[in-house]
Amino acid sequence: MTIAPAEYRQRREALLEKIGGGTALFRSAPMAVMHNDVEYSFRQDSDFYYLTGFDEPSAVAVFTPHHEEHQFVLFVQPKDPEKETWVGLRAGVDAAKERYGADIAYSIDELDEKLPQYIEKADRIYHRMGRDRAFDTKVIAHWQRQLAKYQKEGRGPIALEDPRAIFHPLRMVKSPAELALMRRAAEIAVDAHARAFEVTRPGCYEYEIQAELEYVFRKRGALGPAYPSIVASGVNACILHYIENSRQMQDSDLLLIDAGCSYDYYNSDITRTFPVGGRFTTEQKLLYELVLEAQQQAIAEVKPGNPYNAFHDKAVRVLVEGFVELGILKGNVDQLIEEEKYKPYYMHRTGHWLGVDVHDVGAYKLGDDRWQPLQPGHVLTVEPGIYIAPDVKPAEDQPEVDDRWRGIGIRIEDDVLVTAAGQEVLTAALPKSVEDMERRNVAWVQ
Known part of the structure; x- marks a missing residue:
């Protein structure tokens, strides 16, 4: 399961037409250093x-429709x-052309010599500044x-322009x-969450559950x-990007x-919240049901023609009510x-684009107003929440939070996926009802 060479060619043809x-x-992504001379696993630049x-790494792609x-x-x-013995095989110049469909390939050492012939007749250069200072200087x-x-x-090129405005819309429609790859990523993540649900018990450490999740990720490919x-x-759930897991x-x-x-x-991106001991408290259950209702109503707003903010606005209204x-x-x-009095308890948007990047590319707004x-082929997350931190301070003119709500994060x-008929929840196989979260029916984790 992968992207065929013909699809990469179609993507390039679409870009060539745009520019x-x-x-x-x-420019390819750089190698990132973990410490001293030890590097992280390489992850290519998404574009x-x-x-x-x-x-x-250490590659440049040039697109020249006028050449x-x-x-x-x-x-x-x-x-x-010699270097490949230490750090792994390279495609090399010949294979870069034959295997990846380039009209011609050169050694990266020849960039300064060869690049002028590909920009001298251009009316502008498209390059995203700010990600690689040395390469920016070269361009x-x-x-x-x-x-x-x-x-x-x-x-010759009289302008230097960021390509995102013309290129990223191409990435938005999957x-x-x-979609086959995203369904596979969703399927694996569903299985990992199910495993985490199955093994969670009072006394476990958060990192043990993290290990179970990530074991399933790798085991499933x-x-x-x-x-x-x-x-x-517990209270850690009130920290939006908590990753200590300790x-x-x-x-x-x-x-x-x-x-x-x-x-x-x-990529896939799933969140579930459930009681460690198998039963919600009264307050936990009330807030959980509220978040679930907000999510279900928000998902119903994901359909062709609706503005991107419609599902967020629906979630906010349900939560505030x-x-x-x-x-x-x-x-x-x-x-x-209007006055955003809910912000102390719900401070983020209800979703984001999803694809090659977790927070995938593409504009959310087209101007001020x-x-x-939304259109068929868009993929996004729908993720409302409630976070009542132990030390939360209400908005002005709002009541103090009763202690029974404090420390709850959901x-x-x-x-x-936006479809022609409405929407498809790619992660629907992972339950989220109160009954399932309370382990009254654990058949889904078998």
Whole structure:
């Protein structure tokens, strides 16, 4: 299960059409250092990988629709048997062309020599600044040399432009092959969450549950976690990106697990919250039911043509109505929403795009007043929550929080595909009802 070479070619053709008379440059990700001379496992830059499928560092991809022979050019590390003995095999120049569909490939050492021929006739250079200072400096130097020739030749790149505005919309709509990978990532993550649910007991440490999750990820063929796994028990669940995962769980705790995996570069992202001891307290159950209702109503708003903010607005309204009913907030619901009086207890948006990046690319708004309309092929998360920290301070003119609510953190998150008919919840196989979370029926974890 992977992306076929023909699909990578189609992606490049779509980009070439978008950039017209320009030249686009994409730099591979750098190797990241863990400590001293020990490096992290390499993870390719998402844009670079999306266009090439090439999974090595120290590479540059050049796209030149105006060049007579070479529209797709790769600069890569050459073969080097001695270095490959230490750090792994390289494709090399010849294989970069044959295996990855480049019109021509060069050694990365030839970049300065060869690049001018691919930018000298361009009307602009597309390059994303700010990610690699050394490469930014190199691109600017080449651009300035071309600008110096402009008065004499009357041609060349007179602008340096970020490619994201024209390129990232192409990544937003997922192809059938991409969706197959995302379904696989979702399936593996569902199994991992089910395993975590099955083994969680009072007295376990959060890191033990993290180990169970990530064991399933790797055993089932995922590259590993899509992001640092959040295994947050008790008051830790009120910390949105808690990753220490070191606390020993108690019988009365809720356990919030936010964990997904990466499968061939495509990601899943799931959150479930359940009682460690097998039963919600009255207060935990009331808040859990409120979050679940907010999520279910929000998911119903994920459909073609709806603006991106519709599902968030629905979740906020349900939560605020619930807060008023429970006495956590007081006042008119519309006014409470307008004045954001709910923010001490729900401080994040209800979702994000999902794909090659966990927080995938693409604009959420198209100008000041217009939200991105949803369309078939978009994939996003729907993840409302309630977080009432032990030391929470209510918004101005709002009541103090009763001690019985303090220390409760709950989030429920699923991955949702926009379809022509509405939506498909890719992670629907993982239960979330009160009954399932209280272990009254554990058949789903067998």
